Amino acid sequence: MPKPPDTPQKARGPTLDQLQVFAAVADAGSFSLAAQRLERAQSAVSYTVANLEALLGLTLFERTRRRPVLTEAGRAILADARRVDTTMHDLQARAAGLTLGxxxxxxxxxxxxxxxxxxxxxxxxxxxxxxxxxxxxxxxxxxxxxxxxxxxxxxxxxxxxxxxxxxxxxxxxxxxxxxxxxxxxxxxxxxxxxxxxxxxxxxxxxxxxxxxxxxxxxxxxxxxxxxxxxxxxxxxxxxxxxxxxxxxxxxxxxxxxxxxxxxxxxxxxxxxxxxxxxxxxxxxxxxxxxxxxxxxxxxxxxxxxxxxxxxxxxxxxxxx
Missing domain, CATH: 3.40.190.290 (D-Maltodextrin-Binding Protein; domain 2)
Structure with missing residues (x-):
């Protein structure tokens, strides 16, 4: 009996947390400084950004230098990440306002x-x-x-x-x-x-x-x-x-x-x-x-x- 074709899996999008961590590293110019500001381990921050890059299929930072530098793709994604973050904050503020009447x-x-x-x-x-x-x-x-x-x-x-x-x-x-x-x-x-x-x-x-x-x-x-x-x-x-x-x-x-x-x-x-x-x-x-x-x-x-x-x-x- 022939094996049925695999059901196509819906591509998973990046999470808000991944985008926020990515933006924090870009703002800080350092994985370690971003980790301090986010109160997380540096390894966790590096792992989150690496997962985001794998998910998008893009290199967001050049790591050959002493400090991480945004690639051209990274600069483009950063603008989108900030827009998503702003939209989410607006949504949360609207929901809070509705809760208060x-x-x-x-x-x-x-x-x-x-x-x-x-x-x-x-x-x-x-x-x-x-x-x-x-x-x-x-x-x-x-x-x-x-x-x-x-x-x-x-x-x-x-x-x-x-x-x-x-x-x-x-x-x-x-x-x-x-x-x-x-x-x-x-x-x-x-x-x-x-x-x-x-x-x-x-x-x-x-x-x-x-x-x-x-x-x-x-x-x-x-x-x-x-x-x-x-x-x-x-x-x-x-x-x-x-x-x-x-x-x-x-x-x-x-x-x-x-x-x-x-x-x-x-x-x-x-x-x-x-x-x-x-x-x-x-x-x-x-x-x-x-x-x-x-x-x-x-x-x-x-x-x-x-x-x-x-x-x-x-x-x-x-x-x-």
Whole structure:
């Protein structure tokens, strides 16, 4: 009876201990010094590295010199060994955090109108304080933030104003930003002096930021024009304004450099100076944030009260 073929054996990979001992020798430049740092016998360290070389089929150190020197292959494997070691430490830290009740992930939705500088500062601090927690960030216009929080896709949101909040939402007023009307210098409205009457504004295409979520639908405050372009992206609206394809409202902090450089000109509707666009920290009322989400909420709340910059004679909340 013919002998059945041998079942192929799955190749065994190096152990984390082997990689750590190899890295320790490379760092110390000596088997004996690495053994001291690892509190092991030198023979055990040499044996571990020799086994790793046999397993990989590579010579990692040149041993013809007084001190072991990494070969070209050894330098390449050392980079991989450090990466594996870092990944394992991250895994252990994440597991320890979860054991202590620290969540694996926090999700935050932010209104596109929110100033980026304070947000960047908070996110940098979050990454430093919670290195094992994944932060998922979404930037949305108008009711998009509310939709994500209502539907539990995001735990926290920094949302713009809404006529009335759903019962499921707990809003906390942070402050307001100033929205002003602007146009490119070549636009007919930019060449008008003083206050511009409403009937004249209606004659020119207005660029309006729209709500893709449909949660904030209703009367469009601040929309004058008989012809308007509805745009769901604030960056696209900004580019169209710079191109002179219409006029519209923008957060003053986002167009300050354009105004200073003359790329945009402020225009002044006769019935208002600026809009105060309120911003709120929102979460579902039926949730209890875990440590990282609670820290993030507290840092965002600590920004209040703010004005970026202070609205001048602001009339009402309006996203146009």
């Amino acid at each position: 620290l969540e694996a992930e926090v999700s935050l939705a932010v209104d596109v109108m929110f100033p980026i500088d304070p947000l960047v500062g908070i996110l940098e601090d979050f990454a430093r304080v919670f290195p094992t927690v994944t932060l998922r960030l979404r930037m949305e216009p108008l009711g998009g933030v509310l939709k994500l929080v209502v539907e539990r896709e995001c735990e926290l949101g920094i949302s713009g104003p809404l006529g009335s909040w759903p019962d499921a939402i707990a809003p906390n007023l942070l402050g307001a930003i100033s929205l002003i009307s602007v146009a490119a210098p070549g636009h007919p409205l930019a060449r008008r002096d003083g206050r511009i009457p409403t009937h004249e504004l209606r004659e020119h295409t207005q660029l309006v930021l729209t709500d893709r979520s449909r949660l904030a639908e209703g009367p469009m405050h601040g929309v004058y024009a008989n012809h308007s372009w509805r745009i769901g992206d604030l960056g696209a609206k900004h580019r169209l304004l710079l191109a002179g394809l219409g006029w519209g409202g923008m957060p003053r902090h986002l167009v300050a450099a354009d105004l200073a450089a003359g790329r945009l000109v402020r225009i002044r509707p006769a019935d208002r100076h600026a809009f105060a666009y309120s911003l709120y920290l929102i979460a579902r009322a039926d949730t209890h944030p875990r440590p990282a989400a609670r820290w993030l909420a507290e840092r965002i709340t600590a920004l209040a009260p703010f004005d970026w910059p202070a609205p001048e004679a602001a009339d009402a909340d309006a996203p146009s």
